[in-house]
Amino acid sequence: MSTKHVRNAADLVRFGCSLKVECSACGAAQTLSGVEVHRLHGSASLELLRPRFKCRRCRMKAARIAVLPPV
Numbered sequence: 733m734s735t736k737h738v739r740n741a742a743d744l745v746r747f748g749c750s751l752k753v754e755c756s757a758c759g760a761a762q763t764l765s766g767v768e769v770h771r772l773h774g775s776a777s778l779e780l781l782r783p784r785f786k787c788r789r790c791r792m793k794a795a796r797i798a799v800l801p802p803v
Contacts, residue, residue, distance in 0.1 A: 738799045741766065742775040748802035751778075755787035756794040763800065 738749055744766030751769050754761040773781055778797060785795035 738778070740775050740777045741770040741773050741781070744799070745770050750800040750802075752798045752800055753785050754796045754798070755790060755792060756796050757792040758787060758790040760787055760789040762788075 738744060738747060743749075744751060747766075749766055751764045751766070752761060753764065769781070773784070778799075782795055782797050783793060785797070786793050787795070
């Protein structure tokens with residue numbers, strides 16, 4: 733399974749992938765399951781989600797996202 737086909741939150745659930753969100757300002761990271769992302773944001777595109785993530789530590793909206801393959 734290639735992660736290049738994961739384009740939105742519904743694809744995360746369908747392929748069983750997770751989403752790693754990392755703050756580019758302070759380096760804090762969090763991993764969200766596909767179900768969590770879909771529950772919070774519906775089936776929104778991952779590119780539209782990136783600016784919506786806010787760091788819990790420094791409160792900046794400077795997130796890097798990466799799709800993690802299924803375990």
